[in-house]
Amino acid sequence: MTAPKALAFDVFGTVVDWRSSIIGELEMFGERHGIAEDWAAFADAWRAGYPKAMDRVRTGDLPWLKIDALHRLILDDLLDGVGIGDVPDADVADLNLAWHRLDPWPDSVAGLTQLKRRFTITTLSNGNLSLLTxxxxxxxxxxxxxxxxxxxxxxxxxxxxxxxCADLLDVAPGELMLVAAHPSDLRAARDAGLMTGYVARPLERGPGHPPPRVEDGEFDVVAGDFLELADKLGA
Amino acid sequence: MTAPKALAFDVFGTVVDWRSSIIGELEMFGERHGIAEDWAAFADAWRAGYPKAMDRVRTGDLPWLKIDALHRLILDDLLDGVGIGDVPDADVADLNLAWHRLDPWPDSVAGLTQLKRRFTITTLSNGNLSLLTxxxxxxxxxxxxxxxxxxxxxxxxxxxxxxxCADLLDVAPGELMLVAAHPSDLRAARDAGLMTGYVARPLERGPGHPPPRVEDGEFDVVAGDFLELADKLGA
Structure with a gap:
């Protein structure tokens, strides 16, 4: 394998543990407003609404909207669904920004720091720029x-x-590796000519949800976390 | 003055000392190829060609081109003009990337580090993304x-x-401050509704070229370097 020049990282689930972070934010929100809910199920439903909302943008059913706006549409529906309608708008807006405050997996910062010594590292996420920043x-x-x-x-x-992403970095698609915990993302990147690095995140959907099956040799590199990825890429 | 939420920095001349860096790169290029030239004048001519080339893009005379491509157009003309036509293309391409290797002013890293504690800090430069990265x-x-x-x-x-830039950061124009050493850039930012911070860089064009005159009160903040800017903004 030729070494890539740059690495682009999927973020939700790959770099950060969205589920634990969102559940924690929802629990705080519930306590503040005296609301008892199954917040783990609520978090999963919030996340589950997101590919559908993006597909409405991708197919032209909705105009371009930032993920912040899509998260808010889904959140408003979910809050209506559980009969929470009297929370001040500023509090709902703040809750929506929980996606800006996700915690990284334990290896993420150390692994990225090691990878950065050798490669240009960037996000390539559906999250909007202010969210990622x-x-x-x-x-x-x-x-x-x-x-x-x-x-x-x-x-x-x-x-x-x-x-x-490759064009902005001034590298050929084949010189850019997408790193992701999601085979569907990696397959689309591979179809566009990128290199691929799969990092398993077995806890992304909580305990008892094993990560998706990956065929041997389907991706250029497979690693258990970012530190192993750095070692395998010689960083 | 209300504090800004984010600071966007002009880069060439404001954050980095393009002139000394480019002269140094040209001198190395000259030594490697046995060419004697007035490299300071060559650097100034290279830089002087850049607003004209951008204006050709801005007026539609040229399609969108990255600064790397504009720098290369100007460089090729200048090399032809001094009769340097037999240098291998890879060496000219590498020289063109000198603009990716500019050194910061002595206060830039320390000042940005201090400002980053309080504000979101970003580039807002005409340089292309790979150059800035x-x-x-x-x-x-x-x-x-x-x-x-x-x-x-x-x-x-x-x-x-x-x-x-304000839209990507999800701030109102009036919550974003452009920081620049060039009054013309600041005036355009102000006309678009941004806050403005002027930092004088008296050596940008070399010794003996005093910085442009700025009227009292024309900009929201005026500072002698990024450390003073950080102090004035309470960072």
Whole structure:
């Protein structure tokens, strides 16, 4: 395998543990407003609404909207669904920004720091740029730059997102490796000509949800975490 | 003055000393190829060609081109003009990337580090994203994110660049401060509704070229370097 010149990271689930973070934020929100709910189920439903909302943008059913706006649409529906309608708007807006405050997996900062010594490292996330910037600032994620699907007005897995990232970095698609915990993202990147690095995140959907099956040799590198990825890439 | 939420920095001349860096790179290039030239004058001519080339893009005379491509057009003309035509293309291409390897002013890294504690700090430069990313990585510039005119296909002083930066950061134009050593850039930012911070860089064009005159009260903050700017902004 030729070494890549740059690494682009999927973020939700790959770099940060969205589920634990969102459940924690929802629990605080519930305590503050005296609401008891199954917040783990609520978090899963919030996340589950997100690919559907993005697909409405990808197919043209909705105009371009940032993930912040899509998260808010889903959140408002979920709050209505459980009969929570009297919370002040500012509090709902703040809750929506919980996605800016996700905690990294334990190996993320150390692994990225090691990878950064050898490679240019960037996000390539459907999260909007301010979300990714706020998250990096809070969590100490040492990105060389922050690239979002927002810059292309094309959500992954649209080909434009992968190729747009390579163009901004001035590398050929084959010199850029997407790193992700999601085979579907990696397959779309591979179809666009990128290299692929799979990192398993077995706890992304909580305990008892094993990560997706990956065929031997399907991706260029497979690693258990970012530190192993760094070792395998010689960083 | 209300405090800004985010600071966007002009880069060439404001954060980095392009002139000394480019002269140094040209001298090395000359030595390697046995060419004697007035490299300071060559550097000044290279830089002088850049606003004209951008204006050709801004007026539609040229399609969108990255600064790397504009720098190369100007460089090829200048090399032809002094009769240097037999240098291998790879060496000219590498020389063109000298703009990715500019050194910061002595206060830049310390000042940005101090400002970053309180504010989101980003580039807002006409330099392309890979240029700004390479520069930050080499020089240790601690940006929270890297924003370039390239993302809007509008070079400063087009209004779209200033407003596009605010939109990506999810702040109102009036919550974003442009920091620059160039009054013309600051005036365009102010006209687009941004706050303005002027930092004098009296050595940008070499000794004996005093910085432009600035009227009292024309900009929201005036500072002698980034450390003074940080103090004045309470960071």
């Amino acid at each position: 706020d998250m990096a600032k809070r969590a100490g994620l040492p990105w060389d730059c922050v690239i979002s699907a927002e810059l292309f007005h094309h959500y992954k897995p649209d080909r434009e997102a992968y190729l747009g | 390479d520069m930050a990585k080499r020089a240790g510039l601690p940006w929270d994110c890297v924003i370039s005119a390239e993302l809007f296909h509008h070079y400063k002083p087009d209004r779209e660049a200033y407003l596009g």
